[in-house]
Amino acid sequence: MKVRILTILVVLAIALGAAAQPRKRVMIGGPDGDEAKDWPKAKAAAGVDGIAPYLDALVQRDLFSGVVLVIRNGQPVFQKAYGFANKDFEVPNTMQTRFNIGSINKIFTMTALKQLRDAGKLSFDDKLSRFLPQYAFADKITIAQMLEHSSGLGDFFGDEYDALPKDRIRTLSDYVPLFADKPLEFEPGAQRRYSNAAYILLGIVIEKISGMPYDEYLRTKIFTPAGMADTGAFDADAVVARRAVGYTRDGRSNLYSLPGHGSSAGGGYSTAADLVAFAKWAHIGDGSGFAGGAPGLNAAIEVEGGATIVVLSNYSPPAATEVAMNLRKLLGIGTDD
Numbered sequence: 001m002k003v004r005i006l007t008i009l010v011v012l013a014i015a016l017g018a019a020a021q022p023r024k025r026v027m028i029g030g031p032d033g034d035e036a037k038d039w040p041k042a043k044a045a046a047g048v049d050g051i052a053p054y055l056d057a058l059v060q061r062d063l064f065s066g067v068v069l070v071i072r073n074g075q076p077v078f079q080k081a082y083g084f085a086n087k088d089f090e091v092p093n094t095m096q097t098r099f100n101i102g103s104i105n106k107i108f109t110m111t112a113l114k115q116l117r118d119a120g121k122l123s124f125d126d127k128l129s130r131f132l133p134q135y136a137f138a139d140k141i142t143i144a145q146m147l148e149h150s151s152g153l154g155d156f157f158g159d160e161y162d163a164l165p166k167d168r169i170r171t172l173s174d175y176v177p178l179f180a181d182k183p184l185e186f187e188p189g190a191q192r193r194y195s196n197a198a199y200i201l202l203g204i205v206i207e208k209i210s211g212m213p214y215d216e217y218l219r220t221k222i223f224t225p226a227g228m229a230d231t232g233a234f235d236a237d238a239v240v241a242r243r244a245v246g247y248t249r250d251g252r253s254n255l256y257s258l259p260g261h262g263s264s265a266g267g268g269y270s271t272a273a274d275l276v277a278f279a280k281w282a283h284i285g286d287g288s289g290f291a292g293g294a295p296g297l298n299a300a301i302e303v304e305g306g307a308t309i310v311v312l313s314n315y316s317p318p319a320a321t322e323v324a325m326n327l328r329k330l331l332g333i334g335t336d337d
Contacts, residue, residue, distance in 0.1 A: 036318045039063055042326035050330045051078045055323070059083065064323060065247070066298075066313030067095055069272035070331070073306050079272070085244040085314065087251075098230055098243045098269040099312035100258075101299040102292025105233075105268040106199055108218055110147060111282055112206050115221060121209045131205045135180060141188045143205070146198035152184030153197040156265075167237065169259035172207065172214055175200045196265040203264025214264050226281035228274040233262030243269060244314040246296025254296025266292055272310040275301050279308055289324070293317035300324035305333035 040057040043050055051070070058064040065083025069076060081093040116122050122131070122143065129138035137153070145151040156178035169175060179197040186193070203214045210217050215233050223231050234240045236258050246254035262268045270278075278284075279301060289302040298320035302309040309327050313319035 036322040039322060042330045044329050045332040046330050048077050048331070051327065052080070054326060054330065055080070055082065058323070063315070064313060064319050065093060065315050066099065066244075066311065066320060067093055067097060067272050068323065068327070069095070069276065069308075069310045070327065071276055071308040083314070085242070087245070087247065093244060093314070094242070095273065096230070096242055096271060097312075098240065098271055099299060099314055100244070100246055100262075100294075100297040101266075101268060101270050101275070101312065102294050102297050103196075103266040104270075104275075104290050104292040104299050104301065105262065105264065105266045106292075107282075107290055108222055108268070108278075109199055109202055109206070109264045111222055112217055113143065113147070113202060116206065116209050122205070128201065128205070131208050132201060135201075137184050140184065143202070145188050146195070146202055148192065149195050149198065150189050150192045151195060151198050152186045152188045152190075152193075153195045153201070154179060154182060154185050154193075155196045156200065157196065166256060166258060167260040170235070170261045172200055172203045172263055175259075175263060175265075176204075199265035200263055206264065218268075222278075223274075226274075227277045228270065231268065231270040231274045231278075233268040236260050240269070246314045247316075248295045249316050254294070257295055266294075270299075270312075272312055275310050275312075276308050279303055291321050291324070293321065302328060304328065305331075307331060307333055 040054065040061070042054045048070070051068070055064065055068060059082050067081045068078065070078040079095055081095055081097065083093050085091045085093045085097050113122070117124060124142065124144040124147065126143050127139055128135070128141050128143065128146065132138050141151040141153070146153065156175050158178070160178050206217055207214050212220070219232060230242070234243065236255060237260070248254055259267060284303050287304055289300065291300040293299070293316070295316050296314065298313045298315065298317040300311045300320045302324055309324055311320040311323045311327070
């Protein structure tokens with residue numbers, strides 16, 4: 001899947017808690033949207049009344065399954081669920097359904113690192129070797145470079161991942177053999193290239209500094225304080241209440257393509273209400289947006305002009321990102337530069 005990354009430095013600025021935010025849309029992962037060229041489009045500035053007809057047109061063509069929540073000035077102005085969380089048992093999606101949010105999980109990793117930095121436990125200028133000296137590349141890259149995707153580390157997806165039984169991937173350390181022996185793809189700081197591998201190692205850094213498993217740190221230091229009772233990473237084969245099954249474009253479940261457990265790079269689950277709570281708790285700046293996507297899952301959250309838009313889907317990209325873009329158009333907010 002083609003991945004788009006826009007203004008990564010702005011994402012890093014959010015993680016660093018910068019005072020001023022440029023008015024620009026920010027994506028930390030997600031498709032480029034080319035596959036949606038023939039999809040129904042929203043009418044510009046039609047307002048809230050245009051949301052339901054636009055979504056109905058998508059659902060009639062089975063292009064969208066999921067939930068949409070739009071908040072304006074602190075109050076919901078539109079919220080509705082569409083499609084099935086589980087097609088085999090005809091379980092409908094509801095506003096309480098937990099969806100896989102893909103790479104949006106990275107913003108939680110950024111927030112955790114900011115907390116540890118503010119507590120004096122690390123500097124973003126630190127070399128990775130301060131915490132994980134066992135890797136050959138650890139003395140060459142900094143925490144900041146890993147955060148902003150300029151470390152030269154690559155991905156853990158590829159032939160080795162495809163061949164590996166996914167139920168063997170349960171902890172952050174289980175991901176490491178998929179990339180640890182590979183050379184850096186470029187000199188650190190020389191360019192930017194999206195790196196899930198970097199975020200796996202950042203999660204391990206969080207574990208090492210805090211003395212907690214990554215999931216426990218997020219639960220106790222972020223999710224609980226933010227009031228996110230329905231957010232977390234779950235084993236793929238666990239029975240989890242209100243969890244949506246993901247479906248690829250050919251209608252098959254994505255269960256066997258997912259790792260056995262989510263990670264600091266992505267794969268956690270959340271609800272629309274929990275993501276709104278996080279945006280408020282974390283003081284996500286105006287003009288910001290985050291997205292995640294993989295086969296059978298797509299998620300987007302945008303904060304702009306007094307509005308917060310959350311779209312979660314258990315269909316492949318661009319199910320959520322296309323909807324979020326069109327909702328911005330309907331509401332007449334922001335620009336898509």
